[in-house]
Amino acid sequence: MINLEAIRHSLSHVLAEAVQKLYPDAKLGFGPAIDNGFYYDFDIKDKIGTEELEKIQSAMKKIIKNKVKRFNHETMPIDEAIKLYSDKGEIYKVELIEELKAKGETEVSIYRQESWSDICKGPHIEKMGDIPKNCWKLDRVAGAYWRGDEKNKMLTRIYGLAFESLEALEEYIKMREEAQARDHRKLGKELELFMFSDLVGKGLPMLLPKGATMRRVLERFVIDEEIRRGYEHVITPVLGKVDLYKASGHWDHYQDSMYNPIDIEGEQFVLRPMTCPHHFEMYKGKPHSYNDLPRRFAEVSPLFRFEKSGELSGLIRLRNFTLADAHIVCTIEQLKDEFKAVLELLKYIMDTLGISDKVWFRASLRDDTKDKYVDNPKMWEFSEKLLIDILDDLGWKYEVALGEAAFYGPKLDIQIKNVNGKDDTIITNQIDLVLAERFDMEFTDRDGQKKRPVIIHRSSIGCLERTIAFLIEHYAGAFPFWIAPVQVKLLSISEKLNDYAEEVYNKMFDAGIRVEKDVRDEKLGKKIREGRLMRIPYLAILGYDEKESGKITLRNRDTGEQASYSVDEAIDKMILMDRKKSNTLII
RNA sequence: GCCGUUGUAGCUCAGUCGGUAGAGCGCAUCCUUGGUAAGGAUGAGGUCACCGGUUCAAUUCCGGUCAAUGGCUCCA
Helix, strand or coil: CCCCHHHHHHHHHHHHHHHHHHHCCEECCCEEEEEEEEEEHHHHECCCHHHHHHHHHHHHHHHHHHHCCCCCEEEHHHHHHHHHHHHHCCCCHHHHHHHHHHHCCCEEEEEEEEEEEEECCCCCEEHHCCCCCEEEEEEEEEEEEHHHHCCCEEEEEEEECCCHCCCHHHHHHHHHHHHHCCHHHHHHHHHHHHCCCCCCCCCCCCEEEEHHHHHHHHHHHHHHHHHHHEECCCCCCCCCEEEHHCCCCCCCCCHCCCCCCEEEEEEEEEEECHHHHHHHHCCCCCCCHHHHHHEEEEEEEEECCCCCEEEECCCCCCCEEEEEEEEECCCCCCCHHHHHHHHHHHHHHHHCHHHHEEEEEEEECCCCCCCCCCCHHHHHHHHHHHHHHHHHHHHHCCCCEEEEEHHHHHHHHEEEECCCCEEEEEEEEEEEEHHHHCCCCCCCCCCCCCCCCCEEEEEEEEEEHHHHHHHHHHHCCCCCCCCCCCCEEEEEEEEHHHHHHHHHHHHHHHHCCEEECCCCCCCCHHHHHHHHHHHCCCCHHHCCCHHHHHHEEEEECCCCEEEEEEEHHHHHHHHHHHEEEECCCCC
């Protein structure tokens, strides 16, 4: 049986040996197996580019050629190991061994391939000959901070792909290429959904008419649904005084993600990175009784967050984005039911968008060892337990992520994988027992006493831009009828049918269907091709027969089948489909 | 921000081992009035991302900047 992990791990050692052969000064960092191969980090003076990568790959092949060369497992007293690696100048390895020693270890495990060796737990294959032929290749070079900490030196990381066979490797590479075909950035351009401009600025997306239509559809959907569920929709400014964020604590905890203040007549304003303080001020605009609670302030809220240039990515990471945001102010007794209701709304939205199968839940809790969190252990204990209880009550599966909480409370995140296989948060909700205190929010309880409410921060459909990105990738641009920016396109087979196209167009347009017409002097085949490339749910063919019978022939995007309907019947069915938000085309 | 890669027409891309550029699609005009994934012809369109340097000559070589992208950090 092939132990893939051992192969990957062994290849990382081969990589390290090859690099140190070519660059004797290179110092070793970490070199683990990962889920598509392996990497090794080096502290290396020379620039490693594509050419160097090829040389390293050749050097690796030379090492592997010696099929009988073995990976021998040895152990060594820990002080001897420290001396050995100190003598070699392997400062990073020494750091690791010192740490093992501090933990009470007395010896270390070493794998040796003849003259080259590395401290390592294993497992490894026995000998070079156990590496399947051509099952691996070096992939790319990247920078990576020592121990993943920005404050440390950046090392050179070399990634390699490795699988159990050449076929598996080729399959993986092919899969990766195919995934790129549904990349929202590529489809966004092809389907004319959004664009960026250097003059406007990076991370600042512009939704083109079709993208804006999609966003409007999602926005209306979510606003209507929220209002139905007792939310009050509000509109607040995208700027706020610095003092507002000092009051909320964001100025202390979140300043790295905020833009520099703007001076207006001597007062300092910032572009808002979140909406909560605005909503809190709104809550405080009048006194509240327990009878008024919960109050659920919702807003489709443009936000501005500073992201380092290298962190931007299509519509997924932006500097200006729009969050379907809300803040629920309620009593602590109401908290559990309110949070459950939020989760039920989320489930409904995921189901409606058709992405329930793709998402998973993450309980993001505090990590005691980090100091970014509000210091109130009792509060944390209560809110984290509450979150877990709610999830367990609902019977939802979730994973726990320590250190992913907000500074003021635990989060329930909804996670999704993008086309490159990376996890992203699509929606996040927080339980907050802190900010009501900071903003001095209160309500009068039935006993006449002033009390503190608690707050739920939640999103419903996430950031519209990011959600749109995932929808593009999930559907590969072939959106459900109710989301599709263009729902039907009318294709006249000749200019002589253009008057009929105009007539049908007006009927559909008046019925609220998102309809386009193609009345150019082009062949039908060409119009169909272009309509299909745009993934339009229905192409309606208008020829002499159709005109005569007052019908249209609809071609179904998903099945490729086509059938004729009277215009009124087609409109009725389309209105129904739109209203039901169905993911299948019913005619 | 850092490490690597990339930047040629609106789009997708070719090309120039240094002598200022091409294709297809798109666009405009004309012909064609055509029934299921590209009908034909003609034409317009490029400071080869930007700024410097080397050179008789730079889109090509070198340096810097900007932007995109794969990682790292961060994150909705």
